Amino acid sequence: MNSEEKTFLKNYDASKYERPSVTSDILLFSVSDGVQSNYRKLKKKYFSILLVKRNTHPFKDMWCLPGGFVKNTETTEEAARRILKSETNLDNVYLEQLYTFDDINRDPRTRVISVSYMGLVDKNKLDDTLYENASWFNITSLEDEKSIHITLDNGNEQLKFVIKKTLKEKTTDRYKYDVVENNKMAFDHAKVIVCGMERLKNKISYTDIVFNMMGEYFTLGELQQVYEIILGKKLLDPAFRRIIASKVEKTDKIKIGEGHRPSVLFKYKKK
Amino acid sequence: MNSEEKTFLKNYDASKYERPSVTSDILLFSVSDGVQSNYRKLKKKYFSILLVKRNTHPFKDMWCLPGGFVKNTETTEEAARRILKSETNLDNVYLEQLYTFDDINRDPRTRVISVSYMGLVDKNKLDDTLYENASWFNITSLEDEKSIHITLDNGNEQLKFVIKKTLKEKTTDRYKYDVVENNKMAFDHAKVIVCGMERLKNKISYTDIVFNMMGEYFTLGELQQVYEIILGKKLLDPAFRRIIASKVEKTDKIKIGEGHRPSVLFKYKKK
């Protein structure tokens, strides 16, 4: 018996056939319109996510991300798309793998590893075919030194949680997230939400993924609003227009009737 | 029976108890010294990865990344560290989750989902306790329009593969990798290697992870060499020094005996 074989037996034999359950969870982002406080002003925009109310144990009556078990005949992304279709009737959504969450006790029933996906949609393209237990929540996020305070609101119910953020190693940009306060988010989904928000915040500036959240035609003001709610800060108009210029294409359409100067509608321009 | 429950039953019931196997695979990067072709010149550096020769089926006699099954009592990262320890005797390695690979037929035995980790080490800190079936391979990478040609060499054996790279969606930076040619890499590990190389290439410029591959003391020339082999291109000295300046700290040590002007040794400076 060689040393390799010895190590193999020593380390793997006892548990070789243990198999965790694997789920695919989807963090679906969109932008919602708020009310128009004044006929001259633009409608306020909100950053929002889709949650599902649990009606079975565990975490009964709490909210969670749409998700479900992965079949052996599908990839985790295929599972995500199947689940999304079944809960929101949405097809052809932009999806990217976010992170694999695997805390040993994240699900009280059994060992469950969750491969999470981040999705972006234009909520307005969605026909109103959400099932009754699914709902869009507007996000309010406040970040200080070490923690992130999130409030989610669907007009009916408010969910709040606080996540503590710690750098995993001094050399990297990876964070460890710990849930400090949480009333109504099931599983470790509060962490998934924060992780996805950070991913989106980063990627919005070096990819074109934001256009997956836009309709076909949009004004640069609307596009800027979306950047601003995702980044959580105001941007300067000329700088924004310079940066975005190469990614959009002017159309001959114009948005009028807004109580102020009309705005040219733009389209996404693939490079 | 409400629509939610109906959907639940329709979609999940049949396969609810299917459980895939889950493995954790580690892509361990380091830098190796080559020969000194001339007493004045610096030693050439190579970018290298650790592979293990398979001595059982499937893929017997091919090479793969160190990896193994995840136990239900450990996270995938804990599994990665346990496996690394058992195969290389390495502790306290920098590790970050890379991606979860889940093609349905990536393992001919059964459905296996692999959560891959990328690790960075200074090969010289490693005592020579690699098991006989593990070996460091130097990487040569050539990239053109649409494909990446990789050659791996451990001084004894050469592995070659070609990966075709296609953008997954027009709005993003995510690629789909297809193995076009491959003689000796087991499973889908050729894809994992390419995926990790791209991740490292990106992150080297906006994090400090490269210092996990360096010894405690190094010259700026050596550090620049490491950047150059990872990025696959020459950098200009003054620009490199400007960028790196805030991350390193001058020491009073000096490297002499090189056939040219001696060089100050630097240390990593945490911010």
Added chain:
DNA sequence: TGAATAGTGTCTGTGAGACAATATTAT
């Protein structure tokens, strides 16, 4: 006319790319 957004012009400072110049060592 006034309040609001749309859209443009321009100044300034920062920082990367490029190249030049100087310093120091072993043979």
Added chain:
DNA sequence: ATAATATTGTCTCACAGACACTATTCA
């Protein structure tokens, strides 16, 4: 002296931040 790397200086260009200014609409 020479070949090699080490280290610094500086010019220029691109571009982001900042602010000012003009344009246009509806009540």
